[in-house]
Amino acid sequence: MLKKNQDGFALIMTIWVLVFLTIAVMSFTLSSRWSLASTMNFKYETEAYYLALTGYDEAVRYLMNDNDTRRDFIDENGVFHVDRDHEPLNGDTPLYNGDVSMKISDEQARININRTGLQTLRKLLRYAGVESDSEDTLVDCLLDWIDADDAHRLNGAEDEYYEDFGYVAKNRPLDTVEELLLVKGYSKELLYGSDRYNAIYPLITTFGDGSFNVNTAGRTLMGIMGVSEIDMENVLRYRDVETGGLASVPPNMRALGFRTTYSRYLRVEVTAQAEKSGIKYKITAIVKRIPWKSGYRIETVFWRENVIYS
Missing domain, CATH: 1.10.40.60 (EpsJ-like)
Known part of the structure; x- marks a missing residue:
């Protein structure tokens, strides 16, 4: 009887040992998978971060190399141009081992609240x-x-x-x-x-001196500020690469806050994604262009970074 009890106890202990080992192996496997996933996410996030920085540097160089410092404009598609000579930075660009999307917009096409x-x-x-x-x-x-x-x-x-x-x-x-x-x-x-x-976010800013660039203001902003349809159409017809925007502000628009044809404060938005990754890194910056020699130097006055998982 004692022998049977001992055999039964040994069997139970063996089963518990097997259960414990199974749990330990499963925990180790799960931990390894989580560790691997975490490592890969960190790798992709780091790659996306440096891609975004590269895109930001490219945008800064574009804003510095302005051949016409008296005029900036948006074209008929709303894309920002520093002059008529340089190709604008807008949309997706393959870069190294990933994709970078860059957009530049004008803070002086927004109302400084x-x-x-x-x-x-x-x-x-x-x-x-x-x-x-x-x-x-x-x-x-x-x-x-x-x-x-x-x-x-x-x-x-x-x-x-x-x-x-x-x-x-x-x-x-x-x-x-x-x-x-x-x-x-x-x-x-x-x-x-x-x-x-109606969203007010796209129409407002906290940067700049409060004046508007007549060559970058959108229809909605001009309407809010009281620009007539005739004046609006006269402004919009100069917004193409051949013309490069107005060289001066129409007198009747000055009283409405449109006092410049070029811009000092600009928003740079860069979103980067590493190849084969669902992780994106976004940089949003406000830069101030300061006249310097034949072009500009850049001062970053606002900076925000976000990681986007998808």
Whole structure:
């Protein structure tokens, strides 16, 4: 009887040992797979990062090598040109062992919400589709967020409102457009668009002196600023590679904020993807072009990096 009990105990122990070994092997295999996947993801992410940096450097060189520093323009397809001589940087480009997409756009084709006047801000909100009874609140809340004092306007908000959300009014200009989401009344739907609102995100910036480049402003912006259809068509017909944009601003558009034919602040967006990878690396930068000798030197005033997994 004792012999049978010992044999049974040995069998049970053997089974438990086999179960333990099986679990250990499966855990090791799973861990190895995760480790391999993590290593490959790091490899692809690193490759995409350096591809994106290469694309950014290419965009900077393009912006520096401007043969006509008095004019920048967008063509009939909305592609930004520094002059009539250089091929623009736009779209996908095969590069080394991956693909890089580059886009340059003009911050001076956007409304600087730190510097804009009340009427322009109201026109922007009306374009978005904001109801008239909400317009005063949105205007006052933005002004209270930006101004230096703690006294709130009739429909505005200061620290006593924001403290319930764990922060206080900035009382300084916005650093980025996304910061609007911290301001009372401003939602993702208003900023990025929805069935209810037209997006204001593509139309606004926090960079530049507030003036517009007549050669890069889009139809929507010109409409918001009150440019007539006749003046709009006259501007648009100069936007081709042969003409290279207007050499001067039409007098009747100066009063509407269009004061330049070239641009100092530009947005560079670069998205890179390593070959055979689902990982993308995106760089978004705002650069300031400063006149230098026969062209420009570049100062990066804003930088953001994002990893995109797909």
